Amino acid sequence: MSPATKLLAGVELGGTKCVCILGTGPDDVRAVERLPTGEREETLRQIEAVLDRWRAQHGPVRALGIASFGPVDLRADSPTYGFITSTSKAGWRNTDVALRLGRRMGGPVGFDTDVNGAALAEGRWGAAVGLDDFAYVTVGTGIGAGLIVRGKSIFGMNHTELGHIRVVRKAGDKFPGVCPYHGDCIEGLASGPAIEARAGMPASQLPPDHPAWDFVAHGLAQLVHSMVLTTAPSRIFLGGGVMSAQTHLFERIQQELKRSLNRYVEAPELEQGIGHYIVAPGLGSMAGPLGALALAADAEVASAIKPLVTAASR
């Protein structure tokens, strides 16, 4: 098999299901396999079996990408690099994922959070093509964000965990929140489970005129307010189950954001352009698996550039 036809492989590790994907992008997906996220050793063996089978059928892949639920360890110099670390998911605490699957496949391995992967996929193939600085937020079972700065996901001493910032409450909102760590952080206030706890029925079934949405939209607008004043993304994509089921939220969040920023930042994105600033992502339910593929593609580029840079600096 010639190198030109070699493929990328991705694994999206989710809290409830894992998706393995083989291809080169959204228009060239050769295979997708979904399996439930169960007991850790069994799950990882099933993933390895899929990857082994693909290698037997299609030959070695160019690179592997892993987009994982977190928190994960992304410190390159850490003995637990590539691990899922302090997760509350039973049995998955301190699990080597990246090195294990990487050894299995050989070649470059990309590893990042699921939301960072989804953001990078939007930048490579989706609604963020051409943007170097943007953010992808998922509002679903949890709230998470991928912040892309100069085309890359942010990593300092840890990855972004924007879903756990605390936000100002709308007057009259007395809901205590559902986050086991923080109570009323934004995930505790506006994630799917939080909305269900507020309203007594699943977020997807809640009518748009239910009063809970005022509190949820206010909270999400506060999250976006902080994002605008921090990394100042050129566009903010709001995805996940809650946003895709309740599209009325977009305009509510836009209006709450304008009120909250109160014209402090002078930018067309925040005035006449607000409807194009806070928008739905482009890849829909494929953002997660394609995120893993995007991480593979980035890992391949990084491994190809490294020797060039070393040579140039001689």
Next chain:
Amino acid sequence: MSPATKLLAGVELGGTKCVCILGTGPDDVRAVERLPTGEREETLRQIEAVLDRWRAQHGPVRALGIASFGPVDLRADSPTYGFITSTSKAGWRNTDVALRLGRRMGGPVGFDTDVNGAALAEGRWGAAVGLDDFAYVTVGTGIGAGLIVRGKSIFGMNHTELGHIRVVRKAGDKFPGVCPYHGDCIEGLASGPAIEARAGMPASQLPPDHPAWDFVAHGLAQLVHSMVLTTAPSRIFLGGGVMSAQTHLFERIQQELKRSLNRYVEAPELEQGIGHYIVAPGLGSMAGPLGALALAADAEVASAIKPLVTAASR
């Protein structure tokens, strides 16, 4: 004059004073000139006179850096790139700074906010040497932050304006805040003028056991909480007049932060290392002018790299 002896020039444009600086770094400052920030045309002409004189005495500079109070326009493709834009400072709205002073000097020009400049100076010469991801926060007349990601200041659709995020209030804190845009954003709650409005005396004179500090420390810890979960800096430097006069704030903020994060992020920086994580900057009152010099140094590197990259990509 040989190129090896050519110098860098910097201008820190502050709300009350401007500082012009000539040299190559903190150990090689050849000249510093301070002048009050008055009427705009007069002030800019005085700065130009200083730069002209330096050029006559020392020859052309390698590059000029300008670190300015803001908001400023940093969009490279904007017709008002390099302008001070929507400032509340009388007479300075919509003022071309970077292009005007750059034309005067010739050569590469670096332009950024004063806090981004100070952060870059800390990274180049101060307490952040060796760190690629960190943050510099000033708590003084206002609250502002420079967020450094992969060695560079962040710029998306705008520069960071972290001082205007809204934070959760400590129970019992009824102070309405002093920000003309947002009332009780963090600048409205914990800047020098806010503290003076709370306590009826200047922040620098307030005794450490004054009850206002509980509210101020709580607010600043909330700011840091958001920073930890957003760009996750490897270290956070807290400078400015309030922090340098009231050093008891460091430990209060550290303890409030630990309480607020509640061990959600597992990182040594946030446990036994907290005393080394939230610290004072290293350059003291020279951070501002050295920030302008750091912007000059970065502009020189960028202008030298650009032709190399173009050549390498052919």
